[in-house]
Amino acid sequence: MRTNLDHCRQHHPLAGLRNVGILAHVDAGKTTVTERVLYLTGTIHKRGEVHDGTTVTDFDPQERSRGITIFAAAVSCDWDGHSINLIDTPGHVDFSDEVERSLRVLDGAVALLDAVAGVEPQSESVWRQADRYGVPRIAFVNKMDRPGADLDTAVASIRERLHVTPLVVQLPIGSETEFSGVIDLVTMRAYVWNDDTFAEIAVPEALLEQARRRRRLLEETVAELHPDVLEEFYERSSVSAETLTAALRDLTRSGAGVVVLCGSAYRNRGIEPLLDAVVAYLPSPAEVPAVRGTADGVVQERVADPMAPFAALVFKVNSTATGRLTYLRVYSGTIRKGGTVVDVGAGRTERISRILRVQADQHAEVEQAVAGDIVAVVGPKSARSGATLCAPAAPLLLEAPVVTDPVVSVAVEARRSTDNDRLAAALTRLVEEDPSLTVRTDSETGQTLLSGLGELHLEVAVEKVRRAHGLEIGVGRPQVTYRETVARGVSGLVYRHVKQDGGAGQFAHITLDVEPLEVTDDFAFQSVVVGGRVPQEYVRAVEAGCRDALAEGPLGGHPVTGVRVTLTDGATHPKDSSELAFRTAGRLGLREALRASAMVLLEPVAEVTATVPEDAMGGVLGDLAARRGRISGSTARSGAMVIVATVPLAELFGYATQLRSRTQGRGTFTTRTTGYVPAPSL
Numbered sequence: 001m002r003t004n005l006d007h008c009r010q011h012h013p014l015a016g017l018r019n020v021g022i023l024a025h026v027d028a029g030k031t032t033v034t035e036r037v038l039y040l041t042g043t044i045h046k047r048g049e050v051h052d053g054t055t056v057t058d059f060d061p062q063e064r065s066r067g068i069t070i071f072a073a074a075v076s077c078d079w080d081g082h083s084i085n086l087i088d089t090p091g092h093v094d095f096s097d098e099v100e101r102s103l104r105v106l107d108g109a110v111a112l113l114d115a116v117a118g119v120e121p122q123s124e125s126v127w128r129q130a131d132r133y134g135v136p137r138i139a140f141v142n143k144m145d146r147p148g149a150d151l152d153t154a155v156a157s158i159r160e161r162l163h164v165t166p167l168v169v170q171l172p173i174g175s176e177t178e179f180s181g182v183i184d185l186v187t188m189r190a191y192v193w194n195d196d197t198f199a200e201i202a203v204p205e206a207l208l209e210q211a212r213r214r215r216r217l218l219e220e221t222v223a224e225l226h227p228d229v230l231e232e233f234y235e236r237s238s239v240s241a242e243t244l245t246a247a248l249r250d251l252t253r254s255g256a257g258v259v260v261l262c263g264s265a266y267r268n269r270g271i272e273p274l275l276d277a278v279v280a281y282l283p284s285p286a287e288v289p290a291v292r293g294t295a296d297g298v299v300q301e302r303v304a305d306p307m308a309p310f311a312a313l314v315f316k317v318n319s320t321a322t323g324r325l326t327y328l329r330v331y332s333g334t335i336r337k338g339g340t341v342v343d344v345g346a347g348r349t350e351r352i353s354r355i356l357r358v359q360a361d362q363h364a365e366v367e368q369a370v371a372g373d374i375v376a377v378v379g380p381k382s383a384r385s386g387a388t389l390c391a392p393a394a395p396l397l398l399e400a401p402v403v404t405d406p407v408v409s410v411a412v413e414a415r416r417s418t419d420n421d422r423l424a425a426a427l428t429r430l431v432e433e434d435p436s437l438t439v440r441t442d443s444e445t446g447q448t449l450l451s452g453l454g455e456l457h458l459e460v461a462v463e464k465v466r467r468a469h470g471l472e473i474g475v476g477r478p479q480v481t482y483r484e485t486v487a488r489g490v491s492g493l494v495y496r497h498v499k500q501d502g503g504a505g506q507f508a509h510i511t512l513d514v515e516p517l518e519v520t521d522d523f524a525f526q527s528v529v530v531g532g533r534v535p536q537e538y539v540r541a542v543e544a545g546c547r548d549a550l551a552e553g554p555l556g557g558h559p560v561t562g563v564r565v566t567l568t569d570g571a572t573h574p575k576d577s578s579e580l581a582f583r584t585a586g587r588l589g590l591r592e593a594l595r596a597s598a599m600v601l602l603e604p605v606a607e608v609t610a611t612v613p614e615d616a617m618g619g620v621l622g623d624l625a626a627r628r629g630r631i632s633g634s635t636a637r638s639g640a641m642v643i644v645a646t647v648p649l650a651e652l653f654g655y656a657t658q659l660r661s662r663t664q665g666r667g668t669f670t671t672r673t674t675g676y677v678p679a680p681s682l
């Protein structure tokens with residue numbers, strides 16, 4: 001790697017910048033693609049391999065030993081006069097929150113598919129995450145060299161499972177181990193790779209007719225979606241490469257279609273056209289909609305202008321040898337080293353002591369960062385992921401990424417009681433860095449519970465604390481995170497919070513109705529109190545108190561969801577009423593109302609997709625049934641069976657070992673938490 005990061009820009013025209021993520025199912029080849037991109041762009045001079053633990057982006061010791069990406073890593077490179085900031089994201093579902101936070105700050109993404117498996121469950125999930133943030137995407141069908149690789153089947157899975165129109169711009173030359181190049185259908189030029197050499201050749205005679213047919217198909221598909229292409233198609237009965245490229249760019253940005261390319265990252269084939277496509281089709285920060293935020297409750301927009309007031313979103317926080325790094329996407333304005341910003345949500349002013357351009361685990365100090373940039377800063381002591389940092393004179397709260405609720409917990413304790421405080425401090429820092437982790441003390445057992453998105457997520461988190469702080473930690477068995485909801489509520493519950501025993505008194509009378517909400521992961525609150533009997537600030541305090549009460553339900557102290565609370569009446573005292581008194585009444589009142597309601601325990605369920613050899617099918621199905629699984633489908637694919645089932649998460653602990661032994665190591669599976677359902681009585 002160039003240690004001085006000499007390709008990095010101090011200033012750049014925004015149009016020449018691309019902030020791009022690589023998204024995919026686990027093992028589709030994201031890290032390998034990133035590695036090849038860095039090599040081809042001259043950013044590194046030696047290619048690393050995932051299996052050797054030598055890649056640039058999987059630099060964490062746990063990533064290297066496990067051979068998977070755990071933390072999104074940022075790298076930059078130059079291609080064809082453009083600067084590309086690339087974020088290699090994790091593919092495992094347990095780290096989907098890391099993907100969510102990256103997507104929030106990206107302007108475009110490359111969705112990677114495996115040419116044999118096509119669209120896999122986690123590809124669907126990340127596709128939906130990208131939809132949520134309106135991130136334009138192109139698709140790269142990787143592993144074209146694998147036996148069973150088939151571009152057409154992968155493309156069909158894009159249409160069927162991602163519900164988007166594929167715009168296939170290449171025809172592969174050769175297949176499986178003979179895959180050697182591609183014909184670019186837009187320009188009708190052919191390219192082949194031979195080890196490290198890349199050359200343009202004449203379109204092979206044997207493929208000419210097929211290439212013409214495929215181009216025609218591309219023209220027709222694009223003509224259906226884009227008026228310029230439709231016009232040219234009818235006027236000249238063909239479409240120029242320029243018109244087609246411009247239309248493909250528009251369709252990518254609107255999400256009406258997805259450009260599809262193919263290659264084999266492992267064998268260094270197809271990466272140059274992929275980089276060309278990133279530059280040609282994905283937008284620069286100047287071409288994406290202005291970011292929106294709120295200031296004093298009013299929605300405002302900020303454009304990507306270095307001269308506008310500074311606004312940036314924190315998407316990652318990481319403690320390193322360099323100090324606490326706060327990763328920012330700058331949306332508007334300019335921040336200089338030594339500058340001051342305000343953490344809008346926390347209302348704290350922070351000094352930016354250093355600004356770093358990040359190259360995986362290497363950093364180069366720069367003097368400033370401008371609109372469009374992705375950088376890390378040193379200085380902010382407590383800004384969390386999702387925080388907005390702004391110019392103090394023009395504060396604006398940007399929308400934070402959605403945080404996924406944890407579904408699995410483990411009890412953790414320091415092996416030596418003298419380490420208790422150190423462990424508590426380390427866990428606090430861990431949660432600051434990864435908002436999808438939570439720590440709480442179990443009110444019944446007094447144990448410290450660490451909760452996250454899956455067994456692997458928690459394993460990695462505990463290992464991180466062990467390594468970083470040299471702590472010996474005892475870890476309990478994983479348990480799912482239950483929830484409680486209301487099956488039948490109560491109405492007219494009166495709660496009187498009164499303390500008038502001398503000194504400042506407390507007085508709050510409230511009457512609550514509690515009922516189930518259809519959306520079981522939500523909470524709704526309303527007030528129908530008439531005649532100003534409860535002033536607005538006290539109504540808000542009651543709502544805050546109710547939210548406090550939701551933390552622990554009456555069945556087993558689990559979080560309560562799916563509840564609507566209506567404040568129907570209340571009374572105040574001229575001297576002794578306060579927001580605190582009404583908040584306390586809200587908390588204790590709802591707690592009493594929930595105790596009086598019929599409650600139901602909910603457990604998380606996951607969609608399991610298992611790929612198993614046909615001869616093991618019977619055993620695997622029987623095992624899933626024994627785990628309370630409901631089979632929703634099974635299909636044959638490349639000599640194996642793909643089984644999809646919905647299984648309670650609590651029944652999936654240790655499933656990896658069980659599946660391996662039932663299939664003699666030939667079966668694989670992925671899971672995706674899909675929601676909560678009523679649990680059988682414990």
Ligand SMILES: Nc1nc2c(ncn2[C@@H]2O[C@H](COP(=O)(O)OP(=O)(O)OP(=O)(O)O)[C@@H](O)[C@H]2O)c(=O)[nH]1
Nearest residue numbers: 026027028029030031032068069091143264265266
């Ligand atoms: N045959 C073949 N194997 C590939 C190709 N690209 C990647 N691989 C291999 O597939 C495995 C997974 O590759 P990675 O690059 O780690 O995949 P990833 O998507 O980054 O994985 P996660 O980050 O863990 O989700 C590695 O063993 C790679 O060597 C390819 O084009 N062809």
